[in-house]
Amino acid sequence: xxxxxxxxxxxxxxxxxxxxxxxxxxxxxxxxxxxxxxxxxxxxxxxxxxxxxxxxxxxxxxxxxxxxxxxxxxxxxxxxxxxxxxxxxxxxxxxxxxxxxxxxxxxxxxxxxxxxxxxxxxxxxxxxxxxxxxxxxxxxxxxxxxxxxxxxxxxxxxxxxxxxxxxxxxxxxxxxxxxxxxxxxxxxxxxxxxxxxxxxxxxxxxxxxxxxxxxxxxxxxxxxxxxxxxxxxxxxxxxxxxxxxxxxxxxxxxxxxxxxxxxxx
Amino acid sequence: xxxxxxxxxxxxxxxxxxxxxxxxxxxxxxxxxxxxxxxxxxxxxxxxxxxxxxxxxxxxxxxxxxxxxxxxxxxxxxxxxxxxxxxxxxxxxxxxxxxxxxxxxxxxxxxxxxxxxxxxxxxxxxxxxxxxxxxxxxxxxxxxxxxxxxxxxxxxxxxxxxxxxxxxxxxxxxxxxxxxxxxxxxxxxxxxxxxxxxxxxxxxxxxxxxxxxxxxxxxxxxxxxxxxxxxxxxxxxxxxxxxxxxxxxxxxxxxxxxx
Numbered sequence: 158x159x160x161x162x163x164x165x166x167x168x169x170x171x172x173x174x175x176x177x178x179x180x181x182x183x184x185x186x187x188x189x190x191x192x193x194x195x196x197x198x199x200x201x202x203x204x205x206x207x208x209x210x211x212x213x214x215x216x217x218x219x220x221x222x223x224x225x226x227x228x229x230x231x232x233x234x235x236x237x238x239x240x241x242x243x244x245x246x247x248x249x250x251x252x253x254x255x256x257x258x259x260x261x262x263x264x265x266x267x268x269x270x271x272x273x274x275x276x277x278x279x280x281x282x283x284x285x286x287x288x289x290x291x292x293x294x295x296x297x298x299x300x301x302x303x304x305x306x307x308x309x310x311x312x313x314x315x316x317x318x319x320x321x322x323x324x325x326x327x328x329x330x331x332x333x334x335x336x337x338x339x340x341x342x343x344x345x346x347x348x349x350x351x352x353x354x355x356x357x358x359x360x361x362x363x364x365x366x367x368x369x370x371x372x373x374x375x376x377x378x379x380x381x382x383x384x385x386x387x388x389x390x391x392x393x394x395x396x397x398x399x400x401x402x403x404x405x406x407x408x409x410x411x412x413x414x415x416x417x418x419x420x421x422x
Numbered sequence: 423x424x425x426x427x428x429x430x431x432x433x434x435x436x437x438x439x440x441x442x443x444x445x446x447x448x449x450x451x452x453x454x455x456x457x458x459x460x461x462x463x464x465x466x467x468x469x470x471x472x473x474x475x476x477x478x479x480x481x482x483x484x485x486x487x488x489x490x491x492x493x494x495x496x497x498x499x500x501x502x503x504x505x506x507x508x509x510x511x512x513x514x515x516x517x518x519x520x521x522x523x524x525x526x527x528x529x530x531x532x533x534x535x536x537x538x539x540x541x542x543x544x545x546x547x548x549x550x551x552x553x554x555x556x557x558x559x560x561x562x563x564x565x566x567x568x569x570x571x572x573x574x575x576x577x578x579x580x581x582x583x584x585x586x587x588x589x590x591x592x593x594x595x596x597x598x599x600x601x602x603x604x605x606x607x608x609x610x611x612x613x614x615x616x617x618x619x620x621x622x623x624x625x626x627x628x629x630x631x632x633x634x635x636x637x638x639x640x641x642x643x644x645x646x647x648x649x650x651x652x653x654x655x656x657x658x659x660x661x662x663x664x665x666x667x668x669x670x671x672x673x674x675x676x677x678x679x680x681x
């Protein structure tokens with residue numbers, strides 16, 4: 158097969174959660190650009206219409222589906238809706254999570270930790286399970302989890318030097334524990350689903366430059382990367398497309414840092 | 423004298439979940455080397471049984487169900503009142519509560535609540551106790567699933583064992599310790615406290631010889647993990663011999679994850 162055809166998602170059905178903003182938005186664009194019919198799962202379908210319109214602008218097929226990662230019934234409905242309409246899910250990208258509120262750093266509070274485990278832990282596993290079981294029936298599919306480079310290394314608190322009030326956040330509990338768990342679970346799930354032709358991999362992005370990025374943080378962080386910069390909007394697209402497509406048909410159980418070399422030094 | 427750095431005699435160690443895999447062997451090993459041990463477990467019956475088997479009296483046992491700030495705070499207060507400043511806190515992975523790959527959401531959430539919410543609150547409170555003393559270490563005992571996927575081919579011909587081990591959140595729980603150890607090492611390190619993890623290979627499975635043979639076939643040292651191996655690794659990690667090691671997950675698996 159032609160190499161570029163291996164990267165094509167024409168005729169495939171993709172489902173993404175958290176696909177409206179930040180890294181997730183770049184992933185949505187990559188999936189649509191590659192020709193997939195994209196189901197964009199969103200907590201608020203109404204507020205996702207603008208994203209749907211923009212993603213469809215160049216002829217992309219984008220459908221909206223309601224989804225609340227805190228609600229297992231909503232997760233079930235999301236998966237059932239796509240399967241009922243399309244009969245299959247070829248690609249699943251789970252890029253959604255909550256940022257729990259309550260306490261900072263080491264003093265994160267019980268409510269925040271419980272919420273994180275319920276939504277970012279149980280919710281994550283539950284939706285991936287439901288899609289994984291559908292792919293198991295299909296005997297094919299690619300699951301792309303969103304980990305983080307903070308699932309591979311601990312937080313460098315000096316990245317926050319010069320930013321009063323930010324440094325205590327460097328010692329939080331739930332984010333690194335959750336992302337570490339996703340990294341290991343990727344291998345566990347790949348072991349389980351591999352026999353059924355289903356691949357499971359994880360992207361581990363580093364810091365993303367956005368209009369909210371504090372300049373001092375950008376400087377500190379950039380000095381910890383080999384490429385000397387934060388990630389740009391397009392940096393996630395190529396590797397996402399690789400994992401989603403048949404170009405990675407012999408690739409499973411991996412967690413790939415997309416971090417400009419942050420974890421390599 | 424270098425050999426003295428390896429001693430754990432007289433060290434005060436709080437061990438959580440002695441009833442879970444690797445816990446009993448770790449406790450026995452620490453006691454045999456002269457450490458002073460206090461035990462915590464969620465199930466009173468299991469705690470009593472472990473205490474009686476190990477010769478640890480009721481005054482050194484604490485029934486602890488993790489998952490709330492209040493319970494973790496009470497545990498830390500009990501530890502401080504009874505131990506002063508512990509030299510080490512050893513947390514044995516409680517494992518999954520699931521019995522299937524396809525659980526209902528509430529079962530899954532309950533399993534993770536016990537293993538992860540409870541873990542974070544426990545480490546937060548006991549970490550503050552150690553930080554106040556300005557010394558000591560936290561050690562997690564987990565399994566090789568933290569580092570590699572469990573190998574389905576090791577279970578060929580043994581569907582019952584496969585079903586027991588391939589539950590949905592097993593790797594999710596086992597693997598959470600790896601980077602949590604690194605992260606906790608960041609906060610605790612500034613207070614002179616270390617945090618590490620040991621990732622053990624499988625223990626012998628009586629009644630399942632095929633699994634053990636498969637694991638051995640894939641191990642460099644061509645044998646399964648022994649109680650002595652667990653003892654040696656735990657003693658090293660809580661002793662002063664490892665005083666400059668923090669944020670590490672050390673495989674103790676005969677080379678199983680190295681191949």
